[in-house]
Amino acid sequence: MTRIDTEWVEKATTELHASGRRAGGARAEVITQLSRETCAVTAEQIERTLAGANRRVGRASIYRALEALAHVGLVQRVDLGESGSRWERIGANGHDHHHHLLCSACGQLVPFEDDGLETALHHLAANEDFTVDSHEVTLHGRCASCAAKQAA
Amino acid sequence: MTRIDTEWVEKATTELHASGRRAGGARAEVITQLSRETCAVTAEQIERTLAGANRRVGRASIYRALEALAHVGLVQRVDLGESGSRWERIGANGHDHHHHLLCSACGQLVPFEDDGLETALHHLAANEDFTVDSHEVTLHGRCASCAAKQAA
DNA sequence: TCGATAATGGGACTCAGTATCATTTAGTCG
DNA sequence: CGACTAAATGATACTGAGTCCCATTATCGA
Numbered sequence: 001m002t003r004i005d006t007e008w009v010e011k012a013t014t015e016l017h018a019s020g021r022r023a024g025g026a027r028a029e030v031i032t033q034l035s036r037e038t039c040a041v042t043a044e045q046i047e048r049t050l051a052g053a054n055r056r057v058g059r060a061s062i063y064r065a066l067e068a069l070a071h072v073g074l075v076q077r078v079d080l081g082e083s084g085s086r087w088e089r090i091g092a093n094g095h096d097h098h099h100h101l102l103c104s105a106c107g108q109l110v111p112f113e114d115d116g117l118e119t120a121l122h123h124l125a126a127n128e129d130f131t132v133d134s135h136e137v138t139l140h141g142r143c144a145s146c147a148a149k150q151a152a
Numbered sequence: 153m154t155r156i157d158t159e160w161v162e163k164a165t166t167e168l169h170a171s172g173r174r175a176g177g178a179r180a181e182v183i184t185q186l187s188r189e190t191c192a193v194t195a196e197q198i199e200r201t202l203a204g205a206n207r208r209v210g211r212a213s214i215y216r217a218l219e220a221l222a223h224v225g226l227v228q229r230v231d232l233g234e235s236g237s238r239w240e241r242i243g244a245n246g247h248d249h250h251h252h253l254l255c256s257a258c259g260q261l262v263p264f265e266d267d268g269l270e271t272a273l274h275h276l277a278a279n280e281d282f283t284v285d286s287h288e289v290t291l292h293g294r295c296a297s298c299a300a301k302q303a304a
Numbered sequence: 305t306c307g308a309t310a311a312t313g314g315g316a317c318t319c320a321g322t323a324t325c326a327t328t329t330a331g332t333c334g
Numbered sequence: 335c336g337a338c339t340a341a342a343t344g345a346t347a348c349t350g351a352g353t354c355c356c357a358t359t360a361t362c363g364a
């Protein structure tokens with residue numbers, strides 16, 4: 001279990017308050033849980049993890065919290081070919097911006113960063129007749145261990 | 153209505169046959185319909201279009217056809233934040249490889265190509281401890297007309 | 305032509321996500 | 335400090351994309 005990202009939790013709390021929302025226990029639980037995760041998780045994973053820690057939160061509240069956080073740009077929805085979307089926190093400083101490698105054999109989701117890619121995306125965005133707010137990149141393939149198994 | 157991409161239809165038919173599958177009317181309809189589309193469509197759009205042309209095909213058959221085509225690499229599944237996946241043909245020659253701009257205001261889906269981006273993705277793939285088969289890039293933002301409306 | 309088996313379609317079913325609504329709680333004002 | 339208003343919550347019913355099942359039809363090799 002990763003340590004809580006206190007900075008992000010505080011920022012999330014502040015931003016939501018600033019956007020005219022009231023505090024609430026369910027949302028606080030979702031925020032804390034998201035701050036512990038290092039990569040994208042499903043709403044169901046959040047629900048189960050909280051329930052397992054005796055912090056059960058209604059499903060509707062989880063989706064409401066995710067929606068609110070996405071609305072103020074603190075959470076990003078990630079859609080892969082799977083059933084069910086995933087959600088991940090966006091770093092308070094924007095530093096942990098990353099994309100994903102999805103193993104088609106074992107389903108493992110691996111984050112990665114690449115400056116060359118970001119540069120290319122920025123150039124591209126500047127040249128399009130489109131106001132780009134965000135971007136999402138997913139690489140599909142096989143992780144090292146699955147590729148090794150297949151070769152055997 | 154775009155003209156049918158005969159080359160792709162033939163390649164799809166051949167590839168599926170080569171992979172040990174039998175021919176079938178439903179799948180042929182789905183293949184023909186996909187060859188007319190220039191960008192990603194939902195399974196429901198395919199179903200409705202075919203039904204409207206008196207070529208009704210069972211929903212299960214549409215999904216089976218898409219799955220078979222995706223399996224031999226002739227169709228690509230595209231997941232955006234929306235409900236429901238989209239599917240699009242992959243060019244016989246690989247030339248019409250493209251990515252998508254999604255307008256968050258009107259939902260319009262716009263295809264684009266960019267060599268700089270592809271180059272960055274290839275470099276990246278070569279350096280990762282991961283065997284990359286394909287990639288997907290989505291830019292989120294506002295199309296020209298929606299951006300203009302918002303500014304007003 | 306015949307037989308094994310894949311393809312098809314309709315409809316039941318699953319399950320992530322949404323809508324509803326009664327209840328609880330946060331925050332504000334006197 | 336109480337009350338009051340509206341937001342937050344949670345249980346549950348509901349929706350709809352996608353899947354499963356199975357009886358029927360069609361393909362294609364022998």
